Each structure stands twice: as C-alpha cells, then as structure tokens.
Amino acid sequence: xxxxxxxxxxxxxxxxVQYGCIAHCAFEYVGEFVSCSGPSxxxxxxxxxxxxxxxxxxxxxxxxxxxxxxxxSPFDPKMNICKxxxxxxxDKVCTSGPSxxxxxxxxxxxxxxxxxGDNLRNSTDSRSYGPIPYALIRGxxxxxxxxxxxxxxxxILPQRPNHKLFEFELLPFYVVFFQEFFFSSIKQNK
Amino acid sequence: xxxxxxxxxxxxxxxxxxxxxVQYGCIAHCAFEYIGEFVSCSGPSxxxxxxxxxxxxxxxxxxxxxxxxxxxxxxxxSPFDPKMNICKxxxxxxxDKVCTSGPSxxxxxxxxxxxxxxxxxGDNLRNSTDSRSYGPVPYALIRGxxxxxxxxxxxTGRTSSKPVWTTSPKMKCYHxxxxxxxxxxxxxxxxTLSYSSCIRSLK
Numbered sequence: 001x002x003x004x005x006x007x008x009x010x011x012x013x014x015x016x017v018q019y020g021c022i023a024h025c026a027f028e029y030v031g032e033f034v035s036c037s038g039p040s041x042x043x044x045x046x047x048x049x050x051x052x053x054x055x056x057x058x059x060x061x062x063x064x065x066x067x068x069x070x071x072x073s074p075f076d077p078k079m080n081i082c083k084x085x086x087x088x089x090x091d092k093v094c095t096s097g098p099s100x101x102x103x104x105x106x107x108x109x110x111x112x113x114x115x116x117g118d119n120l121r122n123s124t125d126s127r128s129y130g131p132i133p134y135a136l137i138r139g140x141x142x143x144x145x146x147x148x149x150x151x152x153x154x155x156i157l158p159q160r161p162n163h164k165l166f167e168f169e170l171l172p173f174y175v176v177f178f179q180e181f182f183f184s185s186i187k188q189n190k
Numbered sequence: 191x192x193x194x195x196x197x198x199x200x201x202x203x204x205x206x207x208x209x210x211x212v213q214y215g216c217i218a219h220c221a222f223e224y225i226g227e228f229v230s231c232s233g234p235s236x237x238x239x240x241x242x243x244x245x246x247x248x249x250x251x252x253x254x255x256x257x258x259x260x261x262x263x264x265x266x267x268s269p270f271d272p273k274m275n276i277c278k279x280x281x282x283x284x285x286d287k288v289c290t291s292g293p294s295x296x297x298x299x300x301x302x303x304x305x306x307x308x309x310x311x312g313d314n315l316r317n318s319t320d321s322r323s324y325g326p327v328p329y330a331l332i333r334g335x336x337x338x339x340x341x342x343x344x345x346t347g348r349t350s351s352k353p354v355w356t357t358s359p360k361m362k363c364y365h366x367x368x369x370x371x372x373x374x375x376x377x378x379x380x381x382t383l384s385y386s387s388c389i390r391s392l393k
Contacts, residue, residue: 021217021219021220022212022216024216024220025216025219025220028219028223061272072328072330073306074307074328074330075304075307076305077256077328077329109270110271111268111269111270111271111272112269112270132328133269133272133331134272135269135272135331136330136331
C-alpha cells in the first residue's frame with residue numbers, strides 16, 4: 001500500500017513538473033497576462049489594469065517605435081516596468097523637459113531603447129535613467145482587458161498615445177467588432 | 191478504405207510525435223533555464239582563466255536567487271547586442287566603489303556602481319571590452335554564473351580513472367580527472383595569478 005502511494009506521488013510530481021514546464025514555455029514564448037500598477041502610463045493604461053503582453057515580437061526583434069513594452073527594471077531585477085518605446089538604436093531623442101528653454105538631444109546607443117511613459121509629468125523613465133538595453137525588454141503589450149458592467153472588453157492598444165482604438169468584446173462564443181463611434185460613446189461614459 | 195485507415199494512423203502518429211517533442215523540448219528548456227547549461231566561450235578577454243573555445247558550465251540557480259557575489263565569473267547578455275552573450279568577472283556590486291581609470295593613468299578616477307547594476311571586467315585587462323568602456327551593466331542582464339570549466343588534456347591524455355583533487359595554499363582549486371576529459375571547478379576568487387598557477391600545477 002505504501003509502495004502504491006509512493007508511485008502515485010512520484011507520478012503526480014512528474015505530471016506537475018511536465019505541465020509546469022509546458023506552461024512556463026508558453027508564458028515565455030507566447031505571452032502572458034500582466035497586472036499593471038502606477039500612474040505612469042495614464043490614460044492608456046491605468047492603475048490595476050490587466051494587459052496581455054506577447055513575447056513573439058521581442059524574440060524576433062520586431063519591437064518598433066510606439067510599442068508599449070514590459071521590461072525588467074534596470075534598478076531592480078525583480079521589478080518590471082511598463083513604458084512606451086520612443087526611440088530605437090540610433091534615433092535622436094529629446095532629453096530636456098517641455099518647460100526648458102534650451103532643448104538637449106541625445107542619440108540612443110546601439111542595442112538600447114528609449115522608454116517614456118504616456119503620463120509625462122508622473123513617470124520615471126529614460127529621461128531620468130537613460131536608455132535601457134534591448135535585452136531587458138520582456139514583451140510587447142498588445143491587449144488590455146477591462147471589465148465594463150458584466151462583460152469583459154478587450155482593447156487593442158494604439159501605437160501612438162491618444163490614437164484611435166479598436167475594441168472587441170470577448171464573449172464565450174463569439175467576437176463582436178465595434179465601430180469607432182460606439183467606442184467613443186463608452187469613453188465618454190467612463 | 192485501407193489507405194484511409196493508414197493515413198489516419200500515420201496522422202495520429204505524427205501528432206503524438208510532435209506532442210512528445212514539444213513536451214520534452216519544454217522540459218529541456220526549463221532545465222537549461224533554471225539549472226544550468228554548457229556554454230562555449232570565444233575571445234581573449236578572460237585569459238588565462240578561460241581561453242578561446244573553452245567549454246564552461248554556467249549554473250542559473252545563483253542568478254535566480256540573487257546570490258551573485260564579487261569575484262564570480264558570469265555570463266550576461268551583451269548590452270549592445272541582445273543576441274550576444276559576454277563572459278566577464280564581477281568586480282563590483284551595487285554601491286561599491288570601482289576604479290575606472292587605467293593602470294597607466296596618473297589621476298585615478300572612481301565611480302560608484304548604481305543600484306541594480308554590476309561592474310564587469312575581464313581577466314585579460316589589456317584586451318577586454320567591459321564595464322570600463324560601456325559602464326555598469328544592469329543585474330537583470332546576467333544569465334548565469336560560471337562554475338565549471340572543461341579542462342583540455344595534453345597530447346598524451348589522462349589515463350587515470352580516479353578523480354584527482356589538489357589544493358594550493360592561496361586558494362582552493364579542485365580538479366577531477368577522468369580518462370577522456372577533466373573538469374575544473376572555478377571558485378569565487380579575484381586573483382588571476384592564483385588561477386594560472388593552479389592550472390599550471392595541475393598539468
């Protein structure tokens with residue numbers, strides 16, 4: 001009886017390890033849901049929003065200017081940051097604030113990206129800690145999940161801030177595409 | 191009818207083969223990700239500790255538990271090319287004061303390693319592009335810590351089948367011998383001369 005119990009335990013552990021590895025690889029190479037906190041990406045992503053970040057673009061090096069990315073924080077290896085890519089390697093970016101008289105520019109070095117939050121007044125980003133290496137980027141945010149009344153609405157995030165959004169409603173059995181005027185009415189109700 | 195069944199059987203076998211491949215591929219990937227992997231190093235920047243085309247084993251456990259210490263040899267992603275890896279020694283952790291000027295400079299300059307970063311330098315200081323040129327590297331770029339190196343045997347080869355352990359007075363250097371190849375366990379130490387003397391004494 002003890003032997004049977006031991007065999008069952010070992011097979012259970014084996015299955016757990018097996019499916020855990022498969023799930024880990026799915027999160028690593030396909031995408032994962034992330035809960036964002038902080039005000040640095042308002043109004044695009046607000047506090048406690050759940051977003052879906054896909055890993056395929058990062059692994060194929062297809063991150064482009066205007067993408068919202070999740071990256072490891074350069075100051076804390078256990079924290080992640082969610083910012084928008086404002087400059088790729090070789091681009092010229094403006095480092096001075098909007099209120100400065102003399103504008104200063106800098107070039108993004110090779111293998112680095114320049115990140116900025118959408119909420120420029122309340123965001124710690126590359127304007128304070130400089131460009132970050134591309135290898136710190138974990139994934140590209142492509143969807144945002146929001147609950148409105150009893151349904152879950154999924155948004156495809158725009159490439160540039162305050163751009164037009166397309167939304168679709170995620171229901172168990174079908175997907176509905178909304179027009180822009182319908183979406184703008186929901187935006188006013190928020 | 192018979193060909194239909196054959197085709198269906200072949201299709202089922204293909205799907206199950208792909209399923210098993212994906213399954214064991216994921217398990218192997220997680221083993222490389224969380225335990226360790228063999229890496230082939232190239233370049234002269236870590237001589238004499240690690241020479242060109244040396245095979246080393248880098249373990250990932252220290253990195254995930256944030257146990258990388260000063261003096262460890264680490265494999266990290268290059269800050270200038272996300273597809274390349276670099277192999278250097280950790281000279282300073284966050285908050286440490288490191289010397290940025292060369293040995294020939296008259297005025298020594300120092301800098302403090304910022305939070306969440308490490309200062310990497312190669313052992314071959316004259317021929318190494320490291321933090322002295324591109325600054326401190328974020329800790330999150332570190333992939334693993336090098337702990338074993340495959341030691342190349344001479345032309346005669348080793349014939350002993352028992353493991354051989356030797357220690358030197360300054361530092362411990364363990365050497366295990368096998369008929370075909372041997373491994374050298376690289377421990378945490380900052381003096382490169384001790385390493386080279388240990389390697390010489392084992393040959």
